[in-house]
Amino acid sequence: MAIDGSSDGPKLTGLGRVFIFLFILSCIGGAYYLFVGKKSFQQTTDKATSLLGGGPPVEIGIAYGTEKQRWLEWAVGEFAKTSDGRHIKVNLIPMGSLEGARAVVSGDQRINVWSPASALYKDIFVQEWQVKYSGDPILKEEPLALSPMVFVVWDERYQAFIQKYKVMSLETINQALKAKGGWDEIAHKPEWGLFKFGHTHPNQSNSGLMTIVVAAYTYHHKTNNLGLKDVLDVNFQNWLGDLERGASGFSNSTGNMMKEMVLKGPSSYDALMVYESVAIDYLKNAEGRWGQLRVVYPEYNAWNDNPYYIINAPWSTSDQRKAADTFLAFLLTEPIQRESLKHGFRPANTNVAIKFADSPFEMFAANGVQVDLQKICEIPRAEVVNNLLASWQRAQGSR
């Protein structure tokens, strides 16, 4: 390139001159910031530090299930604007519900609070903790927001399904999965292929584990006292084996499976079992792609109450424990609870109404979203859950 200003070298255009002028102006602005602006920024920071009495803010880490990611991220932002929020820095650590429990037991010192999707894994967590440490690992617990399990299904296929089976349940889904010609046998629709039902991996995701718990209650037609005898029953094991050999997906994230269903349409899944909150969150996105999605509530259901466990961990300071409690109180306040509704949750604070004009329970009523549930099952004991998982793994081994 010519650098002597000869005629064939690069030329400065009119626009170029303007650009240089603006550039110099901005550089002067930058220099002003270095000389003067920096000073005023320093003053602001100093003021903030002085509010803390000179010390750094208390940091707490919350390992949480990703189903409530968008709500919690928003809540942390709001908390930071409060006077408490200036003293407390909340680090959100997204982890699958079960992954979070394992991280706490293995001594991950970033975690002071564990907030899985449900209490399903609590007893196992407590037992594992007590083997390694002693005492109760949970200082305090409160549910943050509730969500039952639902089937989410393409409406056209739901109509064809109930034409044949009358009701959608894990029992009728099991029958559909065994239909040899798939949709050809179910509704004379060979072009729909096999019946495709999915849920997440029970060993990696709470909603997958909850699906097989609900399956066990459904099979035994009861809502409590699910025992080892029920789980080890040969007929139940065979039935569960059939269901799980036919099911697909087994992702570690409920949100990712739901997203796949919306993006790939009925070619990927006819029906999924997911949290009600996840289904609501994606109903709008599904519009205008593959037809309407329908939300169906199983007769036997269970709550995912998103508990907030303040961990009695040896690495948590008393300031961190207090900070965790302060943030919990903030999450349960009415404005924050009301926001959880926008993400499809049912607020744990009973002062917050869930049926009003803009509520998803009104907006998506045509998709089948409803407040009332039928039979709510209790969370089984740790040894029952462990045996259910073992049964599921055996069924997978013979796939």
Next chain:
Amino acid sequence: MRVRQHWLGLLSLFLCIPLATILSCKSPNKTSDSEPQFGTSADRVDLLFTYGSEKEKWINDVTETFNRGDHKTAGGKRIYVKAVPLGSGEAIDEVLSGRRQPDIISPASAAFIKLGNAQSQGKTGKDLIASTDNLVLSPVVIAMWKPMAEAIGWGKKPIGWADILTLARGQKGWEAYGYPQWGRFKFGHTHPQFSNSGLISLFAEVYAGSGKTSGLTVDDLSKPRVADFLSGIEKSVVHYGSSTGFFGRQMFSNGPQYLSAAVLYENMVIESYSQQVPFPVVAIYPKEGTFWSDHPIGIVERDWVTPEHREAAKTYIQYLLQRPQQERAITYGFRPGSVDVPLASPIDTTHGVDPQEPKTTLEVPSVPVIDAILNLWQQKKKPANVVLVLDTSGSMNDDGKIQSAREGAKQLVNLLSDNDRLSLLPFNSKMTWAVQNVPIKTGRDQLNRTIDSLFAQDGTKLYDSIDAGYQYLLTQSGDADSILSVVVLTDGEDTESTTPLATLMPRIQYDGEKQKIHVFTIAYGKDAKKSILDNIAQSTQAKSYAGTPQNIVEVFKDISTFF
């Protein structure tokens, strides 16, 4: 401390002015010249991203914008992404072997992640890629010329893999549908070991052969019915290849006499509407189900990916999933990977595709079943009969050209399948058949020894040698079911042939029926006449390459994917 800040402020101001001058001047060499070399700048985090070449245009477009933007890590370092398109299989192989060390990878489908993780688990006990997001989506379709699709009932009834595959296996070809003038049914898919759409085509063929739509087992692969079915279809394949993009473009530019149908991605059907084609192309969504090419993207789980690279990689991935980039993807014919972006034109029937399809999918087989499918394909694929016409003129002695050419030729021998055959015709002022019709299964050592014995001298009898190689293959009458190809490597101009170019060209012109031998050409070194060699390759529906002693092994490797 404060004083140092003053000087830094002034220094940055003066340093900025020349940069601004360069940016605002008319100059043919713009920002690329001012970028430091990859991996050398201390204030920049350089990411290497290898990805399936199907999405090359979109990735180039949005990555260029990303690199121009001010994307920084928390530590204040600018993020720069070097994006390298590769075949999906190649991208995984390279990272498994460590030949290339990318930070991010995105093959065309999750099947390659599954295979890569299984191999990585076997070797290191660790996954290669832990978690992924889908960048964009495109279903695998059978792309067919609209009149041909209508002839088999498209638009009136659902069409399946089995229909296409029956047509491919039929002896009568298009005559069975009342169109004898269209000749044989010519089918194409890419090489399953290098390309995602090729692998997926094989899955579909095996499903159709076994009569299943899920639950394929290794035992299914040992059934004679499945093997016969596969072999019947593969006979109608024109040739293979490493890139679905090249395959699609060949189909669109060469017309129905070259390919009746090919397994492509939906986005390529849409792309055909932006170019001159003899007929519109439509997408057939097979009724038994198809597969999604879902372009998973993930960070590589290897030690060379530092925490800083990981952070930068997350920023880049997040950028690709944001609305503006996803909307750009739609303009290239891809369905967005983000649920917030609705489907829009050109994903519509006026571009030959149906946004309400596919209705169902086939199940991706387990890793042992995939391995068994690939083994069966190696046995049943269309065999190749190749003549290697190799320049050994005196100029090949320069710059180590003859040594590198020998290595490249041996690479071809090693990559051909056991059922293939190879002849070797070295030429200078004379042409001499070194060996003819050697079966690869038993003749690999002999062929490698023969190649090693070649030395360079005298002139260049190029056209006569191409003609001789071509005529020899024409006499191989028992080879109706083989891919017949001549591979020519030359480093210069013809000096001594009796056959002029004008006579040679009509003698080798591809017509899809009687003259269907492909002539792949390599213009080796700077003195080769590339335009002539390009014409020869083009008129025989083959590919031409620019070769150097440095890349010749890779060139031969790419050529081997066509067989």
